[in-house]
Amino acid sequence: MFSVELRSEISGNTLSGYAAVFGAYADFGSYLETLAPTAFDAALADPANDVRAYYQHDSSMLLARQSSGTLRLRTDSTGLHFDLHIPDTSYGHDLRELVRRGDLSGMSFGFIAGQEDWGRTPDGRELRTHTSVARLVEVSPVTAPAYSATSVQLRSLADIPLPATDGRTQLIRARARVNLPKGQ
Template sequence: MTRQLPPAAVERRSFSEVRSNGRRLEGYAATFTSSAQIGQFTETIAPGAFRDALAGDVLALLDHDEGRLLGRTRSGTLRLSEDSRGLAFSLDLPETQAGRDVLALAERGDLGGMSFGFTVPDGGETWEGRKRTLRSIGLKEISVVSSWPAYPDTELALRAAHDARGTLDDRHRRLIIAELGAWD
């Protein structure tokens, strides 16, 4: 059965895997094949869904707020790639208030995860009853979010390279922050 949601503004989905390395955040903005309950339907993302979107200019925002820009692919401060797990990102945080806020929250373990804003091109989704599979995604932005992720199978982690004394700080320290399933 082919069914489409009404054409509307950009859709948003959240995940929660991020690592910090100095002023760089790294992780996954989306993962493949994990399910999320979105209103009255369940949604999964098929491997390869982001392939066509990676060539465009994608923004990195804080909480989907266009006024709090953190980076973009066009300038090279946001790098995106698709691997067998999902949509990987590497983001160089700016020396702005938003960038400092994200870094401080990541270091404290207070961030809720990652999210992304997207559109679905014609033919980019399939439906089986109330299950939607995204097969092609028009990626507009990824966001560092302070709330809960929509997809529970990812983690938000912090990785610091050096502490203030210049020594290795908890090699690849990982902090699991939030899972949507814990809040159901």
């Protein structure tokens, strides 16, 4: 009889959050921009639309792709929600660490504009509201998002609720006693 100690560190393999938040504003200097709750409906319903996730909008740093199942997108009452499986690449490891530390916490998206309305904010600034984007091209974790209400966080074991922690990486320790038949 002998003891085996198994250790596993949960470091997270999935990023999730909101690439866009409905009703939030992006300030482009001469005008503000916002997204209506209908903004992504047509783009997400189009089976030919294969959205990709890039790191910092850089297409040479592909993170995930909708057609491969490594990127999942959906809308809810808050905005455009995403889940992406982080690749085992050098920039994937860098991204994981930056998100884990809280240095990178925002998202952005690339799109081709579709229907929009123009109006004014209560203080008189011009306001562009995207009611429907023609095509959603990509979503990206970025260091300086135009829409500050976006979010990205690292998670693992998404379907299993974990107890609250103090924010540090959890260390799981398992001990097992193994009884082997004689001679082995």
